[in-house]
Amino acid sequence: MSCPHPFSNTTTGERPAGRFAPSPTSALHIGNLRTALAAWLLARCSDRRFVVRVEDLDQQRVAAAGGIADQQLRDLEALGLDWDGPVMRQSERLDIYSDALAQLPTYPCFCTRREIAAAAQAPNGVQSWRPYPGTCRTLSHSDRQRRARVRPAAIRLASEVSGWQVTDQARGTCLGQVDDVVLRRNDGVYAYNLAVVVDDGVQGVDQVVRARDLWPSAARQSHLGHLLGLPEVRYAHCGLVHAPDGERLSKSAHAGGLAELAARGVELPRVRAALCESLGLPAVDDPHELLADPDVTAALTPPPTAPDPSGTPGTWDDPSSSRHSDAPTAIPQPAASRHAPPQGKAPRPVDAGPYRDSESSSRLGWWSDWTAPTW
Numbered sequence: 111m112s113c114p115h116p117f118s119n120t121t122t123g124e125r126p127a128g129r130f131a132p133s134p135t136s137a138l139h140i141g142n143l144r145t146a147l148a149a150w151l152l153a154r155c156s157d158r159r160f161v162v163r164v165e166d167l168d169q170q171r172v173a174a175a176g177g178i179a180d181q182q183l184r185d186l187e188a189l190g191l192d193w194d195g196p197v198m199r200q201s202e203r204l205d206i207y208s209d210a211l212a213q214l215p216t217y218p219c220f221c222t223r224r225e226i227a228a229a230a231q232a233p234n235g236v237q238s239w240r241p242y243p244g245t246c247r248t249l250s251h252s253d254r255q256r257r258a259r260v261r262p263a264a265i266r267l268a269s270e271v272s273g274w275q276v277t278d279q280a281r282g283t284c285l286g287q288v289d290d291v292v293l294r295r296n297d298g299v300y301a302y303n304l305a306v307v308v309d310d311g312v313q314g315v316d317q318v319v320r321a322r323d324l325w326p327s328a329a330r331q332s333h334l335g336h337l338l339g340l341p342e343v344r345y346a347h348c349g350l351v352h353a354p355d356g357e358r359l360s361k362s363a364h365a366g367g368l369a370e371l372a373a374r375g376v377e378l379p380r381v382r383a384a385l386c387e388s389l390g391l392p393a394v395d396d397p398h399e400l401l402a403d404p405d406v407t408a409a410l411t412p413p414p415t416a417p418d419p420s421g422t423p424g425t426w427d428d429p430s431s432s433r434h435s436d437a438p439t440a441i442p443q444p445a446a447s448r449h450a451p452p453q454g455k456a457p458r459p460v461d462a463g464p465y466r467d468s469e470s471s472s473r474l475g476w477w478s479d480w481t482a483p484t485w
């Protein structure tokens with residue numbers, strides 16, 4: 111019998127899971143609640159478990175928000191969502207991130223944010239595609255010792271690839287940038303990109319539903335998961351919810367949660383109905399009623415993507431092909447993949463913009479952006 115992987119529970123025979131993983135730094139606004147409902151539905155309708163995780167690694171920000179994690183969980187319950195097993199809290203799991211970090215090729219980085227920004231813009235004619243220009247990667251041992259006396263180091267991945275293929279349930283297979291991502295910040299806090307990958311592995315998550323502004327980070331995270339020996343994750347990036355004034359919801363005065371809506375006289379059934387309709391689903395009192403509706407699976411299936419106006423070839427969704435490109439070439443360079451894509455086909459570069467629907471009448475669904483009501 112093979113030994114279970116330390117960061118994966120898929121060898122225990124449990125069904126794979128979908129998840130919702132809020133940061134307890136502000137009340138769950140209508141956009142967060144829409145994503146939670148979509149994640150719950152996509153998991154339940156595909157016979158997955160549904161798990162909840164509190165992403166509270168940044169204890170300073172969590173404390174500043176006044177300990178609202180429990181309120182977030184009560185809001186999910188009020189919406190009618192349920193989950194399997196105990197809620198995982200990242201702050202209680204620092205040892206496992208340390209173990210994961212020890213398995214990865216890394217180097218210390220002493221750069222300040224300002225230095226990284228300046229290096230990326232250096233007018234030296236060499237256009238580096240890497241968001242992090244690799245400044246500290248080749249420091250000598252003595253340079254590292256000298257710089258460590260002045261400034262604590264962040265820990266970065268020493269990445270061997272420049273791109274990685276990831277699959278989104280609406281957008282198909284895309285090729286995203288991979289760089290020497292920070293795994294532990296220089297204040298000792300484990301980076302979101304590491305923690306999220308390790309936790310998804312431990313919780314048996316193979317379906318990640320979250321807002322589309324996180325789509326560009328999927329390639330880095332999928333690559334880290336590969337390095338840690340974890341199964342591939344399939345993504346479903348939801349559309350963004352805009353405030354009625356057109357602002358991003360998180361930046362808007364409309365970002366209040368259920369409690370604020372209730373204080374304004376907007377009762378829970380109205381919120382729930384609006385969320386269902388925003389996903390192209392009938393308004394119900396209890397989301398479990400949707401699971402019994404034979405039409406829901408079709409309603410959760412996105413329409414085909416519209417052709418890319420930039421002329422980029424269509425998606426390449428051949429599961430027999432290698433996921434990654436390992437040549438240090440600029441992105442997009444899908445020809446750098448270990449196996450050449452089918453003739454005339456290449457993975458799309460990651461585009462986190464609104465989902466472009468090829469059907470003439472755009473259907474509302476988890477993939478579509480949505481404007482919250484004025485109530």
Ligand SMILES: [Zn+2]
Binds near residue numbers: 247
């Ligand atoms: Zn550096």
